[in-house]
Amino acid sequence: MTGSLAIERLRDAHPDGGKVDAFLAEHKIPLVEGHRATFVWRGEADRVCLRHWIFGLESAQELHRLEGTDLFYLVVEIPPRSRVEYKLEIWRGDHREWIEDPRNPHRARDPFGANSVLAAEGYEVPEWTREDPLARAGRVEPFTFNSRTLGGPRSGHIYMPARWRKTRRYPLLVVHDGGDYLKYAGMRVVLDNLIHRLEIPSLIAVFVDSPDRLNEYANHESHARFLCEELVPDLERRLPLMAEPRGRCLMGASFGAVASLSAAVRYPNFWGRLLLQSGSFAFTDIGHRNHRGPVFDRVVEFMNAYREDPSAVSERVFVSCGVYESLIYENRSLIPLLDATGMQVRLVEARDGHNWENWRDRLREGLSWLLPGPLMMIYE
Amino acid sequence: MGAVILAGAQRFEPTIGAALAALGIDGTVAIVTAGWQERESEDEELAAHLDGRTVNLRLHHRADLVFAADAEFRAAHHERQRLLRFKQDFYRIRLEHELEANHVIRQRTAPDDILAEEERASLNAIRILDDYHLAQCARIHREFEEAHAPLENPYVAAQRVQIAEVLAGAQALAIAGGHVASLLNRMRLFGVAELLTGQTVVAWSAGAMAIGTRVVLFHDEPPQGAGASEILDAGLGLVDGVVPFPQPETRLRLDDPERVGVLAGRFAPALCLALPARSTVLLEDGQVTQCDGALRLSPDGSVAPLVADTPTREAGR
Known part of the structure; x- marks a missing residue:
C-alpha cells in the first residue's frame, strides 16, 4: 500500500540514491503536509536526532534511516500556524554535533547563534x-x-x-x-x-x-x-x-x-x-x-x-x-x-x-x- | 445654508471638481486642509484639481499663531483636549463592554420575542452611552467657552476676520480629510461654520465626518480587537441627520449584517452613509438630491445603493 506522505511513497518505492536525489530536489525541507512535518538529513552518521524546544514533547527525537539509503527522516505532528525552531544532532561514534538543517534556508538568529525554523501550515512571517x-x-x-x-x-x-x-x-x-x-x-x-x-x-x-x-x-x-x-x-x-x-x-x-x-x-x-x-x-x-x-x-x-x-x-x-x-x-x-x-x-x-x-x-x-x-x- | 456635497476619498481619483462644476461653481474655492496638520500647506494637487482657484484657510497654521501669541489660552485649550481624552478613554472602556454584551445576546438561542426585546434593550444601552458621551463632551466645551470665550479672544478674532474675508469672496468651501479630531478642533476654534454665508460646502473623508452632527470613529478590522466604533464628539452640524463612513473599502465589513445592523441601529434614524472612493452625495434642504456610488447602511443589516430624494433629518432624536 502506498503511503499518503511523500516520505512514505519514497519508502514504498524501493528507494536508491537517485530516487533520494529526486525526492530532495522536489521538496522543500522540512516537508510540511497538512498537520505533519517530515524532517530529513542525508549523510553518514550513527544516529540523527531532532532537537527542538517544544515543551511537552521529548526534546530529542530520533530520525530513522530509510532502508537502503543514507537518508534519515522523522515525521512529527505539527499543529497549524506553529513555528518551531530546531537543530539536528548528528552522532558519529561518541562524537555528537548540533547543526542547523543544511537543507532548510530559514534561520532565526539569537544571542547564541541561529536555529533552523519550521513554519507549519498557516504560519507566515508577518x-x-x-x-x-x-x-x-x-x-x-x-x-x-x-x-x-x-x-x-x-x-x-x-x-x-x-x-x-x-x-x-x-x-x-x-x-x-x-x-x-x-x-x-x-x-x-x-x-x-x-x-x-x-x-x-x-x-x-x-x-x-x-x-x-x-x-x-x-x-x-x-x-x-x-x-x-x-x-x-x-x-x-x-x-x-x-x-x-x-x-x-x-x-x-x-x-x-x-x-x-x-x-x-x-x-x-x-x-x-x-x-x-x-x-x-x-x-x-x-x-x-x-x-x-x-x-x-x-x-x-x-x-x-x-x-x-x-x-x-x-x-x-x-x-x-x-x-x-x-x-x-x-x-x-x-x-x-x-x-x-x-x-x-x-x-x-x-x-x-x-x-x-x-x-x-x-x-x-x-x-x-x-x-x-x-x-x-x-x-x- | 447652501448645498452640501459629501464625497469619498479624493486622493487617487478626485471627483469634487466635477461635482462643483455640475453646480455651476467656477469661482474661488476656500479650502481647509487642517486635517493634514503640519503638512497643511502641501495642497498643490488639490489646488491643481480645482484649476488653481483655491485659497487655503490655513487653520492649522493660524491656530499655531494664536497659541504662540497667547500662552494662557493655549494652556486652557490643551487642558480641554486633555479632559476630552480622559472622557474618550472611559467611554471606550464602557462601550467595549456594551458592544460585547450585544454580540453575546445576538448569539443566544431564545424565543424570538425575548431575543428581539433583549437586542433592542442592549442597543438602547449603547445609544444611551453614546448620548452620555456626547453630553460630556458638550459640557467640557461649554465650560471652556464660558471660561475663555474663544471667539472673543483677540488673537482668534483677528484670524477670524481674515477667514471671513476669504470666505466672503468664495463660492464654495472645500474641506479635505486627514486627522478628523485635528480638523474638527481647528474648525471649531475659529467658528468657521458660523462664518459661512450660503457657500456650497464640499467635504470628503474626515471632512465629511466633521460636518455632521456626530463624528463617529470606526474600523471593523483594526490590528487587534473587534473594532468598536465610537463617537468622538459632536460635529459642526452643517448637515443634519447624516453619519458618513468614508473608506468603507478598507474599514467596514459590509458583508457582515450584524456589524452593519448594530452600526446603523446605533445612529438611527440618522442616515448612515458609506462613502467609497469616487462617490458623491448632494444634499439640499435636508434631502439627498443627487448621489453616485454611496451606500446606505440600514438597521436590519442591509447595504444598498443610496437613491435620490432620501430625507436626512433626524426626526424624533
Whole structure:
C-alpha cells in the first residue's frame, strides 16, 4: 500500500540514491503536509536526532534511516500556524554535533547563534516585520547614560521616529534587552511599519541593555530606580515626551518581562502600559525554591509576594507567551491575578517557543493595543 | 445654508471638481486642509484639481499663531483636549463592554420575542452611552467657552476676520480629510461654520465626518480587537441627520449584517452613509438630491445603493 506522505511513497518505492536525489530536489525541507512535518538529513552518521524546544514533547527525537539509503527522516505532528525552531544532532561514534538543517534556508538568529525554523501550515512571517519601502525609517542612535544608582554607565539605543517634531509630545517605549530586540526581533523595522500604518503613534523608543541581566532584571531595586528616577526623568527633560503614565510603556521578554513588572510594582502607576513577553514569572505555591534553579530565587520571592497581594500598578498590561514554552503555565496563571486588580489585561498565546521571532510576531498586537495609533482618527 | 456635497476619498481619483462644476461653481474655492496638520500647506494637487482657484484657510497654521501669541489660552485649550481624552478613554472602556454584551445576546438561542426585546434593550444601552458621551463632551466645551470665550479672544478674532474675508469672496468651501479630531478642533476654534454665508460646502473623508452632527470613529478590522466604533464628539452640524463612513473599502465589513445592523441601529434614524472612493452625495434642504456610488447602511443589516430624494433629518432624536 502506498503511503499518503511523500516520505512514505519514497519508502514504498524501493528507494536508491537517485530516487533520494529526486525526492530532495522536489521538496522543500522540512516537508510540511497538512498537520505533519517530515524532517530529513542525508549523510553518514550513527544516529540523527531532532532537537527542538517544544515543551511537552521529548526534546530529542530520533530520525530513522530509510532502508537502503543514507537518508534519515522523522515525521512529527505539527499543529497549524506553529513555528518551531530546531537543530539536528548528528552522532558519529561518541562524537555528537548540533547543526542547523543544511537543507532548510530559514534561520532565526539569537544571542547564541541561529536555529533552523519550521513554519507549519498557516504560519507566515508577518509582512509588517519586513522592510516596507513606503514606511519612513526612524533613526536609531547609540546612547550612554551614567547611572549613579547602578554605579556606572549604561548603554543602549534611542529610536526617534521619522519626521518627529519638537513641538509634539510622544509616548515613550522603554525596551529591556534592547540590543537583542533590535538585532533579533527587527524592532526598528517593526516600529517604522506600525507607525507608517497608523497602528501605533509616532513614538520614541529607548532600548536599554544590561551587562548583568539575570541579576539586574530579577526584581532588582536599583534597576527599577535607575529606570524611574534617573533614565526616564532625564529623557523627559531632554526629549519631547508626553511625560505621563499613559504615555510610558515598559516592555521586555523573559527576565526582561520580570524586570518590567517589577519596576511597575515598585513604582505603581508610573508606567501606564506594560508589554510582558514570555515572562519568567516563576512562583511556588508552597516553599520558596522553584524547580528552575537558584537564578530564579529572587524572581520567585517577588512573584510569590505579588501573587499574594496583587495590586493595580499600571493601566493596561499585554502579556504574550508561546504555548510551546514551559513558561506558558506561569503566564496563564498570572492573567486572572492581574485582571482582578482592575487593570486592563490581554493575553495572546502563539504556537511558538521562547525565542525572539515569537516576541517579534506579537509586537503588532501588543503595541497597537497598548499604544493605539491614529488609525481611528485619520480618514484621507 | 447652501448645498452640501459629501464625497469619498479624493486622493487617487478626485471627483469634487466635477461635482462643483455640475453646480455651476467656477469661482474661488476656500479650502481647509487642517486635517493634514503640519503638512497643511502641501495642497498643490488639490489646488491643481480645482484649476488653481483655491485659497487655503490655513487653520492649522493660524491656530499655531494664536497659541504662540497667547500662552494662557493655549494652556486652557490643551487642558480641554486633555479632559476630552480622559472622557474618550472611559467611554471606550464602557462601550467595549456594551458592544460585547450585544454580540453575546445576538448569539443566544431564545424565543424570538425575548431575543428581539433583549437586542433592542442592549442597543438602547449603547445609544444611551453614546448620548452620555456626547453630553460630556458638550459640557467640557461649554465650560471652556464660558471660561475663555474663544471667539472673543483677540488673537482668534483677528484670524477670524481674515477667514471671513476669504470666505466672503468664495463660492464654495472645500474641506479635505486627514486627522478628523485635528480638523474638527481647528474648525471649531475659529467658528468657521458660523462664518459661512450660503457657500456650497464640499467635504470628503474626515471632512465629511466633521460636518455632521456626530463624528463617529470606526474600523471593523483594526490590528487587534473587534473594532468598536465610537463617537468622538459632536460635529459642526452643517448637515443634519447624516453619519458618513468614508473608506468603507478598507474599514467596514459590509458583508457582515450584524456589524452593519448594530452600526446603523446605533445612529438611527440618522442616515448612515458609506462613502467609497469616487462617490458623491448632494444634499439640499435636508434631502439627498443627487448621489453616485454611496451606500446606505440600514438597521436590519442591509447595504444598498443610496437613491435620490432620501430625507436626512433626524426626526424624533
